[in-house]
Amino acid sequence: VHVFVRDWLSSNNILLKDAHGCVLVDSGYSKHNAMTLALLASPRGLDGAPLARLVNTHCHSDHMGGNAAIRKAYGCPVAIPEGEAKQLENWNDPALLLGYADQHVEPFVIDEIIRPGTTQQWAGREWRAIAAPGHDMGALVFFNEETRILISGDALWQNGYGYVVPQAFDPDAFPAARATLEMIAGLNARVVIPGHGEPFTDVEAALERAFSRTAALEADPVKNARLGIKVLLTFHLLECERMALRSVPDYLARIGVYRDLNAHYLRLEPGALAERVIGELTTAGVLRIDGEDLLPAP
């Protein structure tokens, strides 16, 4: 198993290598396609070997953005979770966070569907696909019993997990996220390879942090709505690299996910919302201001 640990715009790329066929889990964000293809072709990657299959843990732009490019480069089938296939029938589905969140993915052909509960033979090992709803209601995680390696996607990171929408957006999301953490706790995984950040072995501590984060955010939907705006705006800045400060209020009013989070929970004028969010993100050292522009902090 080789893990290409990427930044926060692209998910990690996990390459399961085997002489009888290699499998890649998650393909990054489309802006980084050239880098993803270069990593895949490198000696630590496929190094000239064919790719038997590309799999997604879930269908958010930072995990499936390279699907079309990799399928084209390697001619391999693309396999996605069953729960995501339904949403991908409508590429405008808000749950996919594409246009609704001003994120972009080159459409790709879906060759195979992975059903939760099935066992997949990938790179000479058995990987059980387990439903892991919460951050994404159609997400899967993949577990190998023999090595007790868990490929967790955005269901569990070393520090937290992928953003879970507040109750007005989906009342099932937080209960599902908690049930997913309980399911993961029951696996007794030795190593977790997350969708973002380094692989880790202190799974119990990560689960503890994730459970307390769930309780705190579920109890404070207004804080969670503001967190969603901050997470998505930071992601957007990683993509566009800089935006004019004066354009932020309009942007937050124009793009659906910000508009709806604000309308349901914060109810601030766009100018006041922008000021609050930018203030918190710059104080936290996530973003910085350069003259008249807003940028990701180095």
Ligand SMILES: [Zn+2]
């Ligand atoms: Zn992700």
